[in-house]
Amino acid sequence: MNELEDKLGEVARKHLGARGVVGLKRMTAGATQEVWRFELDEAGGPTPVILRRAPGGTRVSETAIGLETEAQLLEAAEAVGVPVPAVRHVLEPEDGLGHGFLMSFVEGETLGGRIVKSQELAPARAFLARQCGEILARLHTMDPAAFPQLRRSTPAELVAQYKAVYAASEWPRPVFDLTFRWLEANCPPAPEHVRLVHGDFRNGNLMIGPDGVRAVLDWEIAHVGDPMEDLGWICTSAWRFGAIDKPVGGFGQREDLWAGYEAAGGAPVKREHAHWWEVYGSMRWGVMCAGMTAAFRGADPSVERAVIARRTSENELDLLRLLAN
């Protein structure tokens, strides 16, 4: 920790014109990323900053896009008017801190359960769904050609990919089989115009204040494909935090999301495609939860991991409510 603080101090002096850093504190110990918070010691007072870096500075996950790309996405998003934390510095080999970047700290709430219930955020909930639509319309103007390193997939390829993950789990889930049949039979065609897709745009990854969305976070599974995926994912049942009558993140209605998207220049939303992506979302989160069993028996035998594995059935129920009600 002291070594990290010393090296961050050097970065602060060399690249950010600060006197040093104070108050280094670890925020999360994720399997794919470390998040640290500290303050830049500046003449005008302390400025809070976030460091995201690969665990130990070195390990790089096979599925995440890489922190340099994430920083590049944040900068491109800011350029088209998507609210994001400002990138302050991308780590260089000479910094001796491994892979990662520094970004400004944005104050607000990210916990989904609080966002759907908090009194303080009640005024924001009235317009959040529409605002999310507007933000996604801007996000989908980001140029995919600037990100040749990102994965490109058609809807059919995504379904095949998750079906293979499910098959590899070797645990029968008849509701998933029914869902894959339905997703294959009703699959939207490959989009005419592929877009940059955030991939995890949902309640829980948005920094919210009483004034609305302050920052779109967690870009590490961004890819290129059908923009409808982002509009379906934020409506997926798992991200409603109990407020199931408000499909958009537990705070709003689909019609407001779509109206905001179309009014801000997004392509017209086809209702049947939006529904398909919502079903896809519950399948996707369900397959991801089911995959936690292998992770629990392997690299991460934590109670938390075991409990997330047991959330698979929530998605089976959500799928039945979508397909067999």
Place this chain on the structure above:
Amino acid sequence: MQDQPTPSEVIGAVAAFLKTVVTAETSGATSFQARVAANALEMMRRQLDLAPAADAAEQERLTGLLGHDGDLLALNAELSRRIAAGEMDLTTPGLSDHLWTTTLAKLAVDQPTYAAYRASLAERG
């Protein structure tokens, strides 16, 4: 015959200890993880209490749907394969009801406070 108190009772007591004593006397990540651990134990307690009857009923339904007996995992694997192959679907008599009953029984163990579960119980009577 094993003696009393039952596994379910002891697990319940350990969960209560974690939830009341350990969470109060620790902080931060440890306190949070103690709460998660208590919830996990309560889930396992529900499974001990509910799964025997639910599994037996599921096996009986599967035997009816598939036309032969077998162990629960083998029957589920066969149902899974037949749905994947398109041999059975929601028009198959009894399949929708079976999947609903089975899934609700899983939620009763895994997450009985899940809002969609409560809504489904109310809607389906």
